[in-house]
Amino acid sequence: MIRPAKLGELTDIIAITEACAAQLIKNNILQWSTSYPTISIFENDIKRKELYVMEVEGKLVGTIVISTHMDEEYVPVTWLTPSDNNLYIHRLAVHPEHQKKGYAQELMTFAENYARANNYASIRLDTFSQNKRNQLFYETRGYQKLEDIYFPEQSDDHFHCYELVL
Template sequence: MIRPAKLGEMTDIIAITKACAAQLIKNNIFQWSPSYPTISIFENDIQRKELYVMEIDEKPVGTIVISTHMDQEYIPVKWLTPSYNNLYIHRLAVHPDHQKKGYAQQLMSYAENQGRANKYASIRLDTFSQNKRNQLFYEIRGYQKLGDIYFPKQSIDHFHCYELVL
């Protein structure tokens, strides 16, 4: 079941992202750091009603942010659609104990269905340039790679931007 996250679930949400970060580091992918994502970022996501969780047996096992807010870093990207009616995906994570079960696919399908149902032009996101698995994940779903951006506080490496026209 996918539903809006609650502030009282912050311990579970942080545990998911910390476990994902540890798994990424184990695979020499330095995408998430101790300074990202933080509790305050997730609290803000919840306050804006943009953070969703996937729960199994009444416990969150995955997260996704579905936002209408375009980060400043995205401005220089040559997007496929005008920048006024789009959804942005951030912080998609499934606890490593629950990966490879189709849960990330379900979270993305949920976001895409929300986008279509609410007549958004597209879904935009970024993924770490060193995370080939994520790139393939989005490309198989039909997302087009458009350009690169940087988040200097997060990594010295760049992030690829993708868009799916709805």
């Protein structure tokens, strides 16, 4: 079941992203760290009603942020659609113990169905340039790779922007 996250679940949500960060580091992908994502970031996502969780058999196994807010790093990107009616995906994570079960696909399908039902023009996101698995994941779903952006507080490497026109 995918549903809006609750403030009381922040500890479980951070546990998911910390486990993902550890798995990424183990695979030499320095994408997430102790400085990102943080509890305060997730708290703001919940307050804006943008953070969703996937619950399986009473346990949280994944998260996704579905937002209408365009980060300033995205402004210079030449997107495929005008920037006035788009959704942005952030912080998609499935706990490593539950990966390769189709849960990330379900979370993305949920976001895409939400976007279509609410008549958004597109879905935009970014993924780390060193995370080839994520790039394949989005490209297989029909997302088109565009320009690169940087989040210097997160990594010295760049992030690829992607867009799916609906």
